[in-house]
Amino acid sequence: MTQPHFLKNIFTDGNFSADEQETILSKFTAAAFKKNDYLLFEGKVENFYWFVQEGYIRSFVVDIAGNDISTNFYTTGDVVIDWASFFLRSPTRENIQALTDCTCWQLDFENFQQLFHSIRSFREQGRTNLVNSYFSLKSKSIAMIADEAKDRYVNLLQHKPHILQNVSLKHIATYLGITDTSLSRIRKEISI
Amino acid sequence: MTQPHFLKNIFTDGNFSADEQETILSKFTAAAFKKNDYLLFEGKVENFYWFVQEGYIRSFVVDIAGNDISTNFYTTGDVVIDWASFFLRSPTRENIQALTDCTCWQLDFENFQQLFHSIRSFREQGRTNLVNSYFSLKSKSIAMIADEAKDRYVNLLQHKPHILQNVSLKHIATYLGITDTSLSRIRKEISI
DNA sequence: TATTTTTCTTGCCATATGCCAAGAAAAATA
DNA sequence: TATTTTTCTTGGCATATGGCAAGAAAAATA
Numbered sequence: 040m041t042q043p044h045f046l047k048n049i050f051t052d053g054n055f056s057a058d059e060q061e062t063i064l065s066k067f068t069a070a071a072f073k074k075n076d077y078l079l080f081e082g083k084v085e086n087f088y089w090f091v092q093e094g095y096i097r098s099f100v101v102d103i104a105g106n107d108i109s110t111n112f113y114t115t116g117d118v119v120i121d122w123a124s125f126f127l128r129s130p131t132r133e134n135i136q137a138l139t140d141c142t143c144w145q146l147d148f149e150n151f152q153q154l155f156h157s158i159r160s161f162r163e164q165g166r167t168n169l170v171n172s173y174f175s176l177k178s179k180s181i182a183m184i185a186d187e188a189k190d191r192y193v194n195l196l197q198h199k200p201h202i203l204q205n206v207s208l209k210h211i212a213t214y215l216g217i218t219d220t221s222l223s224r225i226r227k228e229i230s231i
Numbered sequence: 232m233t234q235p236h237f238l239k240n241i242f243t244d245g246n247f248s249a250d251e252q253e254t255i256l257s258k259f260t261a262a263a264f265k266k267n268d269y270l271l272f273e274g275k276v277e278n279f280y281w282f283v284q285e286g287y288i289r290s291f292v293v294d295i296a297g298n299d300i301s302t303n304f305y306t307t308g309d310v311v312i313d314w315a316s317f318f319l320r321s322p323t324r325e326n327i328q329a330l331t332d333c334t335c336w337q338l339d340f341e342n343f344q345q346l347f348h349s350i351r352s353f354r355e356q357g358r359t360n361l362v363n364s365y366f367s368l369k370s371k372s373i374a375m376i377a378d379e380a381k382d383r384y385v386n387l388l389q390h391k392p393h394i395l396q397n398v399s400l401k402h403i404a405t406y407l408g409i410t411d412t413s414l415s416r417i418r419k420e421i422s423i
Numbered sequence: 424t425a426t427t428t429t430t431c432t433t434g435c436c437a438t439a440t441g442c443c444a445a446g447a448a449a450a451a452t453a
Numbered sequence: 454t455a456t457t458t459t460t461c462t463t464g465g466c467a468t469a470t471g472g473c474a475a476g477a478a479a480a481a482t483a
Contacts, residue, residue: 108377127359171319181300185294216375218440219460219461220443223461223463380469411432416470418431
């Protein structure tokens with residue numbers, strides 16, 4: 040008994056006809072990354088849309104002072120992409136790197152465009168993915184202003200505990216906008 | 232000699248055929264707002280996509296402690312929308328309010344969908360608008376972590392001086408993630 | 424113009440978080 | 454297992470920014 044294709048969890052029977060599923064899945068190719076491999080380097084133009092099947096991935100930027108700042112973490116089921124670079128065809132400021140060995144499914148820009156303009160459900164879903172990313176970023180952005188570091192950490196702990204278990208403290212710290220020193224203290228404070 | 236329709240600056244001859252322009256423009260309606268009018272209340276579902284022809288608009292959220300936090304400012308040529316609420320058809324957390332008397336052009340969700348799925352250039356442009364918003368938000372989000380408040384203010388001063396001239400200090404302060412007290416001091420420091 | 428309301432500035436002090444550096448713990452590698 | 458490297462914790466001190474409150478300035482309204 041063959042295992043169903045991972046992407047059928049993404050392009051579900053409910054939202055896509057069998058024909059559409061076949062067309063879409065045929066455009067994706069499997070991509071394996073080793074721990075520390077880069078999926079994207081800053082300065083390059085993002086040419087892929089990835090779905091993670093297995094593993095952990097991190098995106099980050101390097102600021103003017105040379106500090107590495109984590110912008111996001113990705114795992115099973117997540118879309119990995121720099122939206123701006125992919126759609127605007129412009130050089131990215133971000134780096135995307137595998138934190139563990141990973142298996143992904145990728146779609147290049149040309150195939151994406153073709154599916155986007157020919158399959159209604161595909162573009163609806165693509166738009167929804169982008170809007171969901173926008174919403175997450177907005178929530179994070181508001182939390183940076185409205186909440187203290189401790190609250191931001193607790194929130195992450197509640198909503199994405201698997202991230203905390205698989206990503207080093209220093210990466211989580213920059214994601215939360217604090218230093219690893221402060222995060223260590225917050226962690227201590229909470230555990231008491 | 233009639234003045235060309237404002238929306239022709241948005242849906243330009245270069246990107247849209249005369250037919251497409253006519254179809255698109257016919258779906259928009261003019262909307263005027265008085266100073267302090269709300270375009271959107273938190274808890275409601277955003278049903279419009281607006282382009283600002285004239286005036287200043289602000290979006291903001293109210294945090295748990297009851298603080299009003301500005302999330303964005305809009306003026307001539309800008310798209311005013313809560314992307315998540317509009318596309319996910321979900322209640323918004325944001326309020327959108329006119330800071331001055333405004334004239335806008337609006338498109339409701341149903342008409343948007345119809346144009347999005349029938350006109351290729353319209354969906355390309357719609358996607359680009361969303362991606363540009365995403366990019367701005369990302370830049371702001373990184374600046375909140377990487378830059379000091381003073382640098383964020385200077386950056387706003389350089390890139391959006393018209394905002395500073397038309398929005399009160401307290402609203403700019405919350406947008407920058409600081410108190411009006413701190414912004415007043417930063418302003419003083421810079422002017423010296 | 425006079426009056427009220429809102430916005431902005433400034434002083435004082437509090438505090439969350441940063442910076443640096445040392446050591447402990449854990450993980451990776453030989 | 455031993456060794457090296459990386460990650461995490463902790464202490465001491467510095468600083469950016471907040472909170473509060475009073476007054477000044479500006480804007481709105483009568």
